[in-house]
Amino acid sequence: MSIQTEPCQYCGSQQVEQPWTLCQTCRRTYAKTLHQLRRNMQLLQRVALHEYKLGEPGAGSKPQGGEAPAPVNMHAIDLLDEVESLLQDAWYDAGFVWSDKWQLLIPRMQTHLAWLCRACNAGRFLRRLIRMSRRIEPYVDRRPRTRRIIGVCPECGREIQAAKGESLLLCKCGNPINVQQLREQSRDKAEAIHLTKTPAGMSQWLKDNYGYEVSRKQISNWLNRGKLPSSKPVDGGYWEFNIREILALAMGSSGRPA
Numbered sequence: 001m002s003i004q005t006e007p008c009q010y011c012g013s014q015q016v017e018q019p020w021t022l023c024q025t026c027r028r029t030y031a032k033t034l035h036q037l038r039r040n041m042q043l044l045q046r047v048a049l050h051e052y053k054l055g056e057p058g059a060g061s062k063p064q065g066g067e068a069p070a071p072v073n074m075h076a077i078d079l080l081d082e083v084e085s086l087l088q089d090a091w092y093d094a095g096f097v098w099s100d101k102w103q104l105l106i107p108r109m110q111t112h113l114a115w116l117c118r119a120c121n122a123g124r125f126l127r128r129l130i131r132m133s134r135r136i137e138p139y140v141d142r143r144p145r146t147r148r149i150i151g152v153c154p155e156c157g158r159e160i161q162a163a164k165g166e167s168l169l170l171c172k173c174g175n176p177i178n179v180q181q182l183r184e185q186s187r188d189k190a191e192a193i194h195l196t197k198t199p200a201g202m203s204q205w206l207k208d209n210y211g212y213e214v215s216r217k218q219i220s221n222w223l224n225r226g227k228l229p230s231s232k233p234v235d236g237g238y239w240e241f242n243i244r245e246i247l248a249l250a251m252g253s254s255g256r257p258a
């Protein structure tokens with residue numbers, strides 16, 4: 001009986017002997033991809049679970065304001081579900097008839113790699129799994145990169161920094177930050193850091209955006225007593241407020257989040 005060979009389903013450049021459908025190099029790629037996927041999914045799940053806790057009534061968290069983080073949360077969960085069903089499809093394609101949650105399925109796939117690399121559509125599934133892993137990466141990537149301030153956390157007022165390509169972050173207070181959304185909001189709120197307003201306008205802004213009750217008079221007092229050293233007067237009663245500065249004072253003052 002002669003051994004049949006066919007091109008590797010993934011790279012197409014190597015000939016593989018039956019029953020393999022992937023060459024040796026691509027089998028290693030498959031193993032690496034499963035390893036990365038597992039790690040990335042574990043991280044993504046931590047993000048998702050954290051948000052679950054935040055939104056649960058009675059879990060010790062404050063009730064959410066108008067800007068509930070639910071969409072971000074749901075996105076992480078949807079993505080995990082999507083990867084799980086892809087993993088299950090790859091698993092069925094290898095001839096298995098039962099399946100499991102990804103937490104159990106991936107380790108099992110790792111110990112049955114030879115079966116996966118002989119599956120009818122191994123190349124197609126490897127391609128899709130690699131693409132999926134890349135989709136998760138920006139959410140869980142923690143490589144140190146140049147970070148820029150993109151705004152302040154709507155929950156606690158802390159400065160939020162993000163690097164290019166990051167799309168989901170956790171603030172130190174536990175609030176999940178949708179980077180693109182915060183960037184847009186900050187831009188809407190005027191350059192994230194500085195805001196030109198009258199003391200009355202600032203009072204209103206603090207109330208609208210953070211629920212802080214700080215009177216116009218209180219803000220004027222802070223300005224006059226030099227408590228806002230980075231805020232500069234401009235024409236016509238307007239001031240260029242440093243947001244970080246005013247938020248720190250507003251948080252510490254008698255006014256509480258509404």
Ligand SMILES: [Zn+2]
Binds near residue numbers: 008014024
């Ligand atoms: Zn190959």
Ligand SMILES: [Zn+2]
Binds near residue numbers: 173
């Ligand atoms: Zn925060």
